[in-house]
Every structure is written in structure tokens, then in C-alpha cells.
Amino acid sequence: MTSLTNSIGPDVPAPALSAAGGDVPDYFALLKPRVMVLVIFTALVGMVVSQGHVQPAIGAISLLAIAIGAGASGCLNMWWDADIDAVMSRTATRPIPSGRITSEEALGFGLFLSVASVLVLGLTANWLAAGLLAFTIVFYAVIYSMWLKRATAQNIVIGGAAGALPPVIGQAVVTGSVGIESLILFAIIFIWTPPHFWALALIKADEYARAGIPMMPNVAGPASTRRQIVWYSLFLAPLGLAPVALGFGGLLYAVIGLVGGLGMIAFSIRVLRNNEGEAEKRAAMGMFGFSILYLFALFSALLAEQSFGLFRPVLG
Amino acid sequence: MPEPDVQYRPLTPAEEARRRKRSVAIALALGAWVLLFFVLTIVKLGPQILSRPL
Secondary structure (H helix, E strand, O other): OOOOOOOOOOOOOOOHHHHHOOOHHHHHHHOOHHHHHHHHHHHHHHHHOOOOOOOHHHHHHHHHHHHHHHHHHHHHHHHHOHHHHHOOOOOOOOOOOOOOOOHHHHHHHHHHHHHHHHHHHHHHOOHHHHHHHHHHHHHHHHHHHHHHHHHOOOHHHHHHHHHHOHHHHHHHHHHOOOOHHHHHHHHHHHHHHHHHHHHHHHHOHHHHHHHOOOOHHHHOOHHHHHHHHHHHHHHHHHHOOHHHHOOOOOHHHHHHHHHHHHHHHHHHHHHHHOOOHHHHHHHHHHHHHHHHHHHHHHHHHHHHHHHOOOOOOOOO | OOOOOOOOOOOOHHHHHHHHHHHHHHHHHHHHHHHHHHHHHHHHHOHHHHHOOO
């Protein structure tokens, strides 16, 4: 039996991979699986710090829907940014720029999963949570990817709101409303995002310039970016302790928040002081790596305290 | 409107293998979708929904 594929004539050399569709892992890669894991984790923490109870199956299906919604927004981001991804070493091997999946396939895949994830979350949990997920997808795919990213050096500052929303969605799943706990977690991720990404942008400034993306180091200069990284870290360290002050972060969280916050400040000062050659690169990569560890440790502490009975109140 | 006179090339064995994998993945995803809605229905409505008076 002769298999049929797209309408490419026999004499035309066909781009075989894109013409016949990608492999299953390519479609999975479109969903940015590492981001999905982070979203599941932060949404789960948003659920456990909430004053409420959710049936475990409802919670699990809701987390799945949130993760797929986040993956769908990542897919739409890859669809829109394929031209940029093609000229940056970090992203050139992604499925669309490498020709394994066509833009049209990615767009259809992303749109379908966006609608499906929002509908499933609405039917599973409630329509506030579904509305927040829809807002997150639109904010990331349209406001950030299509507009902010190529328009302003504040792109990842404002766009960071999309990455900060999963705990809020998690709390909406459990309580049907948005409370101070998830809003504090939102603020922590929101303020954490600029120093995290700008550390990477300092190293990749040339690539961003080649791709025409107005990242902070390219627009305001490396020196200004380093100062802003310090300011954001100085603000983030006390903000990271807000859960303790509000009573949903215990002793374990307080210790990790304090040590981690001081670490963020120390790493940011290292970035400020090392502005040339290998030392600059090492300092920026150190900041980038530590910022991931810091956020992961903060949220892990909350999860451990609320889920494994480790909560010991610090105040009162 | 007349059909455009297009010719198709046969898929290579590698492309056919990828298409088969995609088909299996779609089938599994559809199965998971049905299972998900079944579980959701049972959890939200409860098993007693099946023994209510008609």
C-alpha cells in the first residue's frame, strides 16, 4: 500500500521530517516539560497552603489540567517564537526551528490543549480556577510572547506574572477563591523572576541581541542590569519570609527562607562585583543556579511543613 | 473547482514508523481522556448515581 503524505511533487526534495510529522517526544518537547514540572510543583504548594480540603482525585486531575494548560501556553510560545529560537543556541534544537514539527501543527496542538485544559479544570474544580488558567495561557502566549518579549526590556518583569500564577490557581481549586497565601506565593515568584532571568541574560546577551530581543542587558546595559539584580534580591529576601509573618510558614521555612534570602543577596553582590571575563560568567551562572535552588527550597519547605506535619509556628 | 493535480510521494519506513507511534499516542490519549471523565463523573456524582430510582 502506498502511503500518502503532503502535496510535494516527486521531483521536489521534501523536508522529510516536517512533511511527515514529528515523533511523539517532539510533541512532548513542545510542552516545555521542565516548566510543566515547576508549574505542577508550585500549584501543588498553592493547594496545600490553602485553608480547605479537596478530594484527592479532584486535586490530581486539576493539577494535570493546570500542567497541560501550562504546556499548551509553552507550545504556543514556541509556535510564535520559532524565528527567534532558530538563531539562539539554547533553543535552536527545539522541534519547530529544527524542522521536526511544522508551525501549523504546533499551533493546532497548542490551541487544542489550551481549550481542553481550561474545560477540564472548569468541570473538575470550578470556573474561577479555569478562568485563571485561561488568563495565564493568554497572558503568556499573547501578552508576553507576542507583545512584551519583543517590545520592552521589562518583558520578563511583567511576563513573570504568568509563571507566578499557578499557586493562585491551586488555591482557587481548593477554596473556590483567592487568598492571601497564594498571593504571597505569587509575589515571591514574580519578584524572583527578574534576577533569575537577567543572570542568564547577562551571559546570553549577544544571542538575545542577534535575535533582536530587548533584554535588560542589551537595553540598559550590563552594569544597570547587575544593579537591578541586587535591588530585586534585596526586596526578595524579606518578601520570602512573608509566609512566616502571615503564619503559614513555620520554623523550617523560616530557616530556609532566611539562609536562602541571604544567599540570593550574596550571589547578587557577586554578580555586581564580577563584571569581566570568566569571573563574570561564573558569577552570573552561580546566581542563575542558586536562584532555582532558592525557589525550590522555599516551596519544598512549605510542602513538607503542610504535608508531613513538620509545621512549627515561629510567631505565637 | 477542479482538483489540483498534485502528486504524493510515499512515506519512508522511518516516517511510517513515526506515524504509527503518533497514532498509538493519540489512541492512548483518547483512552486516558475517556477514563479521566469516567473517574471525574464517579468522584463528583458518587457511585450512588447509578442506583437512583428512575
